[in-house]
Amino acid sequence: xxxxxxxxLMTTDVKTVEADWPLDRVAQFLIDHEISGAPVVExxxxxxxxxxTDLARHNSTxxxxxxxxxxxxxxxxxxxxxxxxxLSTLRVTExxxxxxxxVMTPQVYDVNERTPIQQVARVMHRGGIHRVFVTxxxxxxxxxxxxxxxxxxxxxx
Numbered sequence: 270x271x272x273x274x275x276x277x278l279m280t281t282d283v284k285t286v287e288a289d290w291p292l293d294r295v296a297q298f299l300i301d302h303e304i305s306g307a308p309v310v311e312x313x314x315x316x317x318x319x320x321x322t323d324l325a326r327h328n329s330t331x332x333x334x335x336x337x338x339x340x341x342x343x344x345x346x347x348x349x350x351x352x353x354x355x356l357s358t359l360r361v362t363e364x365x366x367x368x369x370x371x372v373m374t375p376q377v378y379d380v381n382e383r384t385p386i387q388q389v390a391r392v393m394h395r396g397g398i399h400r401v402f403v404t405x406x407x408x409x410x411x412x413x414x415x416x417x418x419x420x421x422x423x424x425x426x
Contacts, residue, residue: 272421275389276382279403279411285310286319288370295369296324306400308409309373315402315409317373327372379404382411386421389413 272278284302286295288311299307299321306320379402380389393401393415403411 272386274382274386275380275384275401275403275411275413278386278389278417278421279382279413280417281411283308283402283409283412285409286369287311288316288368288373290369291366292324292327292369292372295319295372296321299324308377308402308412309369310409311370313408315377315379315404315407316370317375318377318400318402319369319373320399323372323374327367377402380413381405390418390421393418 284298284304284307286298286307286309288309290298299305306318306322308315309317309319378392378396378398378400380392382403382405384403389401393399393413399415401413402409403413
């Protein structure tokens with residue numbers, strides 16, 4: 270089969286994760302659906318993407334703050350933007366429940382249904398990403414994964 274556009278290759282049954290889901294629910298969702306990542310939505314609006322890699326990265330640093338005083342880490346990052354007076358009230362508290370929104374990658378790569386497959390491949394390669402979303406008017410219409418792109422290559426050989 271010859272694929273010309275994103276619409277011809279995309280999977281339309283896109284499994285989404287709600288931004289407020291706790292991480293254990295996200296992990297179980299990914300396992301249950303046998304997928305490595307999913308778009309994160311809030312009120313049907315695409316917010317980001319979460320993957321098994323994001324979960325693993327979070328778990329590997331959980332409980333291991335950057336410094337003995339976590340607020341010191343954030344203070345350093347914010348010094349250029351806020352006054353000393355504002356920073357003096359900075360307090361970092363740990364949440365009992367980390368959600369998908371806290372761990373997701375907010376950078377989303379998307380294309381439209383008419384995007385040529387070669388362009389989809391370029392977007393994925395340049396971004397170093399495993400999935401790209403097919404959207405129209407900020408609504409998810411489909412998803413193209415690295416495995417989908419491998420199918421194109423395998424059938425072209």
